[in-house]
Amino acid sequence: MGKWKVGVISASDSIATGEREDDRIPIIRQLTREWLQVDVAVYRAVSDDMEDLKENMIELVDREKCDLLIVTGGTGLSPRDVTPEVTAWVIDRPVPGLAEEMRRAGLQQSRRAMLTRAVAGTRGNSLIVNLPGNPKGVGICFNAIGDMLSDALHILQGTGEANEDWGGLGW
Numbered sequence: 704m705g706k707w708k709v710g711v712i713s714a715s716d717s718i719a720t721g722e723r724e725d726d727r728i729p730i731i732r733q734l735t736r737e738w739l740q741v742d743v744a745v746y747r748a749v750s751d752d753m754e755d756l757k758e759n760m761i762e763l764v765d766r767e768k769c770d771l772l773i774v775t776g777g778t779g780l781s782p783r784d785v786t787p788e789v790t791a792w793v794i795d796r797p798v799p800g801l802a803e804e805m806r807r808a809g810l811q812q813s814r815r816a817m818l819t820r821a822v823a824g825t826r827g828n829s830l831i832v833n834l835p836g837n838p839k840g841v842g843i844c845f846n847a848i849g850d851m852l853s854d855a856l857h858i859l860q861g862t863g864e865a866n867e868d869w870g871g872l873g874w
Contacts, residue, residue, distance in 0.1 A: 775833075778833050797822060
């Protein structure tokens with residue numbers, strides 16, 4: 704299919720222990736095919752534990768060489784929701800516009816979207832994006848940024864194939 708290597712981590716105690724099925728991975732697989740023309744190459748279900756999440760995020764980016772790492776779940780307000788904190792430790796540079804656009808799109812559906820703490824950023828030439836754990840939220844948020852993911856990856860990796868038009872705004 705496409706050229707990007709995509710990794711997904713589902714941050715969830717109940718999914719990691721097998722208590723429940725991961726209902727968000729089928730949606731992410733469909734959306735990566737739709738927006739990036741790739742399949743998910745690496746998938747992990749990880750508990751909502753800071754060290755486990757950190758270790759797996761670093762491994763998927765640094766050792767597995769994922770161009771895009773999507774971490775779904777753990778972005779809310781409960782005490783076990785630690786994905787944004789771990790992502791902040793792992794990234795080199797934040798990309799706040801992606802998280803802002805996901806929240807903006809979510810707010811069109813539900814005022815509860817303002818309670819998400821999802822972040823996005825880069826580690827080396829890889830992009831890491833947090834998505835909510837709710838399947839509907841996954842779809843809303845991924846679709847909100849899907850059109851920019853390929854451009855972001857091209858720019859990060861210096862391939863020069865990104866759309867330079869920027870709508871005539873000179874960005």
